[in-house]
Amino acid sequence: QKEVEQDPGPLSVPEGAIVSLNCTYSNSAFQYFMWYRQYSRKGPELLMYTYSSGNKEDGRFTAQVDKSSKYISLFIRDSQPSDSATYLCATQGQAGTALIFGKGTTLSVSS
Amino acid sequence: KAGVTQTPRYLIKTRGQQVTLSCSPISGHRSVSWYQQTPGQGLQFLFEYFSETQRNKGNFPGRFSGRQFSNSRSEMNVSTLELGDSALYLCASSLLSSGTYEQYFGPGTRLTVT
Numbered sequence: 001q002k003e004v005e006q007d008p009g010p011l012s013v014p015e016g017a018i019v020s021l022n023c024t025y026s027n028s029a030f031q032y033f034m035w036y037r038q039y040s041r042k043g044p045e046l047l048m049y050t051y052s053s054g055n056k057e058d059g060r061f062t063a064q065v066d067k068s069s070k071y072i073s074l075f076i077r078d079s080q081p082s083d084s085a086t087y088l089c090a091t092q093g094q095a096g097t098a099l100i101f102g103k104g105t106t107l108s109v110s111s
Numbered sequence: 112k113a114g115v116t117q118t119p120r121y122l123i124k125t126r127g128q129q130v131t132l133s134c135s136p137i138s139g140h141r142s143v144s145w146y147q148q149t150p151g152q153g154l155q156f157l158f159e160y161f162s163e164t165q166r167n168k169g170n171f172p173g174r175f176s177g178r179q180f181s182n183s184r185s186e187m188n189v190s191t192l193e194l195g196d197s198a199l200y201l202c203a204s205s206l207l208s209s210g211t212y213e214q215y216f217g218p219g220t221r222l223t224v225t
Contacts, residue, residue: 036216043115043201043216044154088154098144098167099214103153 006102023089115217136204143185
């Protein structure tokens with residue numbers, strides 16, 4: 001079992017839709033959870049991070065972690081064509097250890 | 112502030128050759144991590160250098176190596192290239208060690224091995 005599993009999609013939605021992106025992880029020791037966005041021909045950029053369980057909101061984006069079920073989610077409200085990208089979840093155990101990424105979900109938002 | 116730069120952006124090599132990729136981190140950042148990204152395996156951690164010392168290493172063969180210079184610039188080298196080494200190689204810099212989520216990625220070097 002891979003440490004972080006992510007459905008690769010692709011996921012296609014119309015503009016204005018609510019998007020839900022999800023990952024599961026296997027190691028209960030993971031403490032930090034991140035979402036990166038990667039546009040075509042670019043490197044990933046950090047969108048959001050959360051520590052342990054709970055929700056974090058930033059504009060149209062909400063990150064959610066449920067440690068009891070080892071489930072990570074990213075919600076995008078009022079999705080825009082500019083949100084079309086690959087979204088990567090990542091986790092980290094102890095400070096000083098490497099990030100572990102999911103394979104990414106490709107999202108396409110049509111106008 | 113300038114972002115992470117990687118050179119070259121694109122590279123085509125023949126199986127058996129070796130290649131050196133370069134990464135210049137954001138000014139003031141001391142940690143540089145390298146990742147390999149492929150459609151099949153996703154983003155996989157290669158190694159991290161902090162203040163010229165390798166601090167973490169991923170599960171890659173010894174053909175993959177790296178180093179960091181005193182100005183924090185880093186290079187990675189792949190010897191005896193194999194077809195499976197074709198990938199996007201990304202470097203990421205951060206202020207502290209890789210024990211922080213705040214990693215800033217470069218645009219990557221697209222390596223094609225024929």
